[in-house]
Amino acid sequence: MLNDFLYIVWDFDPAMLSFGGFELRYYGLMWALTFLLGERFFSNYSKREGFGAEVVETGFIWIVLGAVLGARVGHCLFYEFSYYITKPWAIITEFRNGGMASHGSALGMLLGMWITCRKLKMPYIWWLDRIMIPVTIGATLVRFGNLCNSEIVGRVTDLPWGFKFVRNFPNMPLESVPVQHPAQIYEALFYFATFLILLWMYYKRDEGRKRPGLMFSVGVLGVFLTRPFVEMVKVNQEAFEDGMFLNMGQLLSIPFILLALYVMWGALKGRYPVATPNKREINNRKKR
Numbered sequence: 001m002l003n004d005f006l007y008i009v010w011d012f013d014p015a016m017l018s019f020g021g022f023e024l025r026y027y028g029l030m031w032a033l034t035f036l037l038g039e040r041f042f043s044n045y046s047k048r049e050g051f052g053a054e055v056v057e058t059g060f061i062w063i064v065l066g067a068v069l070g071a072r073v074g075h076c077l078f079y080e081f082s083y084y085i086t087k088p089w090a091i092i093t094e095f096r097n098g099g100m101a102s103h104g105s106a107l108g109m110l111l112g113m114w115i116t117c118r119k120l121k122m123p124y125i126w127w128l129d130r131i132m133i134p135v136t137i138g139a140t141l142v143r144f145g146n147l148c149n150s151e152i153v154g155r156v157t158d159l160p161w162g163f164k165f166v167r168n169f170p171n172m173p174l175e176s177v178p179v180q181h182p183a184q185i186y187e188a189l190f191y192f193a194t195f196l197i198l199l200w201m202y203y204k205r206d207e208g209r210k211r212p213g214l215m216f217s218v219g220v221l222g223v224f225l226t227r228p229f230v231e232m233v234k235v236n237q238e239a240f241e242d243g244m245f246l247n248m249g250q251l252l253s254i255p256f257i258l259l260a261l262y263v264m265w266g267a268l269k270g271r272y273p274v275a276t277p278n279k280r281e282i283n284n285r286k287k288r
Contacts, residue, residue, distance in 0.1 A: 006160035007179045011167060014149045030145035034138030035064050041134045049209070050277040059116045059127065066112025067105045074104010106256065109135070125212045126275035128263070132219025133202060136195035139223060143188040154181020154233045181233045190230070194222025209274055213267030220260035224253040 015023040042056045113127040146152045150165040162179035169177045198219055201207040207214050228250040236247050244251075266272060 007162045007164055008182075009174065010147075010150060010163045010165050010182075012148055012150070025145075026148040027142075027145035030141040030148075031068075031138075033141055034134065035060075035067075037137055038063070038131075038134035042130065045130050045208075049275075052277070055120060055122070058119055059113070062112035062115045062119075063109050063131070064112075066108035066110070066115075068108070070108015070111070071105035074107065106135075123212070123273045123275045125216070125263075125272040126208075128216040129208045129212060130202070130215070132216055133195065133198045136191050136198060136219055136223065139191040140188045140195060143184045143191065147182065147184040147188075152184050152237070153235055154183035154186075155235055157181045157233070180235070183230055183234045186230050186233070187227070190226040191223060194219060194226075197222065211267050211270070212272040212274055213263045217260040217264035217267060220256050221264075224256040224260070227253045 014025050014027065016026055016029065017024040039056065039060050042059060046052065046055050109131060113131060114124060116122075117124045117127055143152075150167045153163075153165055153168065156178045157180060159181070161182065163182045164174065164177045164179055166172075166174065166177050198215055201215050201218065228246075231247055231249045234247075234249070236242055237249075
């Protein structure tokens with residue numbers, strides 16, 4: 001049959017470089033690029049809107065810490081709680097074994113931004129709006145990192161763009177390896193489309209200053225409203241999800257969707273403050 005020949009054989013080596021027992025993986029590179037792009041975007045925001053370098057420096061530290069620690073702790077609590085509750089030190093010591101949750105990363109960044117806005121005395125909504133641009137391009141990159149790792153794969157399919165993730169089936173003849181949905185690519189495409197919309201909203205429509213809160217709500221909906229649909233074609237990450245009506249990824253998306261709708265309602269009503277540089281920041285800019 002024709003469908004027997006319409007698939008992609010995916011046997012990609014996830015390691016960029018290897019030094020003895022240490023590996024530098026593409027997945028880690030995607031996270032590093034995400035943080036680099038985030039710093040570049042926030043530097044641009046600050047210059048465009050008249051804020052000082054302190055905004056970028058403080059925000060970068062706390063948001064990156066929140067993203068990484070939140071992603072790791074979130075995975076351990078949401079997906080492998082029974083294992084890590086008996087070995088809590090393994091959250092750190094087994095970091096190289098993998099396990100990062102996007103929902104945990106989102107919670108960590110929310111906390112990091114809250115700490116930042118408290119330190120800088122800025123409206124929280126300013127950070128929420130602008131973080132979504134680097135978040136969506138970062139989520140796109142991380143999903144391609146998952147593809148490099150042959151993880152977060154989809155269910156069996158007969159569609160012509162299905163992948164044979166041969167590294168997940170060692171020693172199995174190629175003809176016996178199932179053809180599966182490339183769920184990582186589906187998610188990446190949704191996230192990238194959201195990224196483009198947010199770029200247009202910020203740089204063409206100036207929504208960050210016209211209607212604070214709108215960019216955040218659109219970005220969160222673009223990420224977490226599409227996630228439950230992609231989960232329908234994914235293989236569950238953990239066995240305990242098999243008996244659930246909604247898997248963990250779908251359940252954890254619901255609070256973010258509700259939060260986005262609430263913030264969108266407030267944005268359309270004009271309930272959130274517009275951030276403006278204070279006198280100290282303006283004087284610092286003049287000195288430079």
